[in-house]
Amino acid sequence: MNAISKPGLPAPSYPPHARTYRYDEVDREFLQERIAEFTGQIERRLRGELTEDEFKPLRLMNGLYLQLHAYMYRIAIPYGILNATQLRQLAMIARRWDRGFGHFTTRQNIQFNWTKLEDVPDIARALADVDMHAIQTSGNCIRNTTTDEYAGASPDEVVDPRIYAEIIRQWSTLHPEFTWLPRKFKIAISGAPHDRVALQVHDIAVQAKQNAAGEIGFEIWAGGGLGRTPILATRLRDWVPEEEFLAYLEAVLRVYNALGQRENIYKARIKILVRDLGEEFRQRVEQEFARLPKQRYRLDPEIVAQIAAHFAPPPFAALPDNPAGFAGMLAGNAEFAAWAGRSVRAHRQPGYASVTISLKPIGGIPGDASAEQMEAVAALAERHSFGEIRVSHVQNLVLPHVRQEDLPAVWQGLREAGLATPNIGLIxxxxxxxxxxxxxxATARSIPVAQMISERFADLDRQHDIGECFINISGCINACGHHHVGHIGILGVDKRGAESYQITLGGSATNDAALGELVGPGFAYDQVTDAVETILRTHLAHRRPGERFIDTYRRIGLAPFKEALYAAA
Known part of the structure; x- marks a missing residue:
């Protein structure tokens, strides 16, 4: 963001210890100029001076989609980090200009689905008031970089990925060469050995590492993606030094920008280029990397240190693990213990924990949160998590830094807000x-299918008996629900004017990334829940002690599930 700074733009009042990147006057001035520009374009559209075709590329550059019933406004939440002030502002926007809800997405963003075009300038100004915007949440550009929702908190973390996600954000925002890429472009970065960001299905995947000398470097993958041609990423390099990080990303993007198939939207993603060129793609990247003037793209350690300061640990207290109040609640309250068993995660700091907040109540819409729920989470974050909230790529929220002694109070607050469903990682x-x-x-419904399945398996004891199992649902071949990498993937398609749902089994988005196998012919809308029931009964009939669904599937293969599903056909 390179606008000329002008004095007098007020900074938001943030929770004092929230570790989110904070804009300066240059950033804020740029947002005001961008809002003024887009407001003028909206006014021309409302007056009929721009046709919808002329307006479309302008609105997409500003995160505004035209959906079935209304405009949808997609708001950027960089690498999924919010502070309480920002979440409260999103709640206000939901209440004032939407229908009281927001929808959190697999790119760690939030969408408002009932936006009126004439309200967009006011929403944009409200977002700018808390250092937020919708730029590059749509269009053929580098989208929001996603990362681990437990970054800075997880015991297994080697490198804090937030630092480099912010560096990518600053590098990619309004990058003059990458504003009109062949297709949209998605980057994910992890700083832990356990993949919690679905690295293998991204256009560029970055694994941050440390070598034996304590130096930071990056393993780089490219060419992953889902949609009508699902492909897992290809490793390009085992080690890129920190100083050369941006130069290497630049080289990958330049090769793609030059050779991507712009003439065919279905073949325009980098995954097709990487697949078709094979080893030649890596060689071209290395050639481009060698040509780049390294000093121009050098990642200065001082800049890294300045950005890292924004993500310094909050002022943790010296606390013991498993304090008496927490341990007593676990032993004496079965409901709390069930919630803690699914929603509470170990923290790198003794006496603290991370809390995952399920946005998947039984019968609810996955990823939706009401304005009241957002306000409740903001209040809990201020009281118990240094004012910080995370959005996960599986459409839940996280309070990253909660004292273990405060967990009963957090649970009670979530219960009152309807956010304490103990189903994290369950079906x-x-x-x-x-x-x-x-x-x-979309060519089929997704939300009602998710609701029917969750209602069928509403009994939480039954869910716990089934164990870890991830169900992903997409309403069209574009795969926004990531069905290819669900343990059970469901894809809705149109078949001669009726909804038909194809089912895949065995997908995974973690370290053992895999694309699911198609079981056979699709199922009608009213048959999908029964099909899932059959799949899970087959799992229970064949599983060995301690096996998850994915373990059972990999051991016995597709055949027993297919036989059970089509036995009556």
Whole structure:
């Protein structure tokens, strides 16, 4: 963001210890200029001076989509980090200009699905008041970089990925060469050995590492993606030194920008280029990397240190693990213990924990939160998590830094807000796109299918008996619900004017990344829940002690599930 700074733009009042990147006057001035520009374009559209075709590329550059029933405004939440002030502002926007809800997405952003075009300038100004915007949340550009929702908190973390996600954000925002790429472009970065960001299905995947000398470097992958041609990423380099990080990303993007198939939207993603060129793609990247003037792209350690300061640990207290109040609640309250068993995660700081907040209540819409719920989470974050909230790529929220002694109070607050469903990682913790209820591209419904499945398996004891199992649902071949990498993937398609749902099994988005196998012919809308029931009964009939669904599937293969599903056919 390179606007000329002008004095007098007020900074938001943030929670004192929230570790989110904070804009300076240059950033804020740029946002005001961008809002004024887009406001003028909206006014011309409302007056009929721009046709919808002329307006479309302008609105997409500003995160505004035209859906089935209304405009949808997608708001950027860089690498999924919010502070309480920002979340309260999103709640206000939901209440004032939407229908009282926001929808958190698999790119760690939030969408408002009932936006009126004439309200967009006011929403944009409200976002800018808290250092937020919707730029580069759509269009053929570098989208929001996603990262681990437990960054800075997880015991297994080697490198804090937030630092480099922010560096990518600053590098990629309004990058003059990458504003009109062949297609949209998605980057994910992890700083822990356990993949919690679905690295293998991204256009560029970055694994931050440390070598034996304590130096930071990056393993770089490219060419992953889902949609109509699902492909897992290809490793380009085992080690890129920190100072050369941006230069190497620049080289990858330049090769793609030059050779991507712009003439065919279905072949325009980098995954097709990487697949078709094979080893030649890596060689071209290395050649481009060698040509780049390294000093121009050098990542200065002083800049890294300045950005890292924004993500310094909050002022943790010296606390013991498993304090008496927490341990007593675990022993004496079965409901609390069930919630803690699914929602509370170990923290790198003794006496603290991370809390995952399920946005998947039984029968609810996956990823939706009401204005009141957002305000409740903001209040809990201020009281118990240094004012910080995270959005996960599986459409839940996280309070990253909670004292263990405060967990009973957090649980009680979440219960009162309807946010204490203890189903994290279970079959009702479903990823689902908006589907045909909202999306103009969808060919089938996703939300009602997710609701029916979660209602069928509403008994939490039954869910715990089934164990870890991830169900992902997409309402069209674009795969916004990531169905290819669900343990059970469900894809809705149009078949001669009726909804038909194809089922895949065995997908995974973690270290053992895999694309699911198609079981056979699709199922009608009213058959999907029964099909899932059959799949899970088959799992229970064949599993060995301690096996998850994915373990059972990999051991016995597709055949027993397919036989059970089509036995009556």
């Amino acid at each position: 009702s913790d479903i990823i689902a796109c908006p589907g045909m209820d909202y999306c103009a591209l």
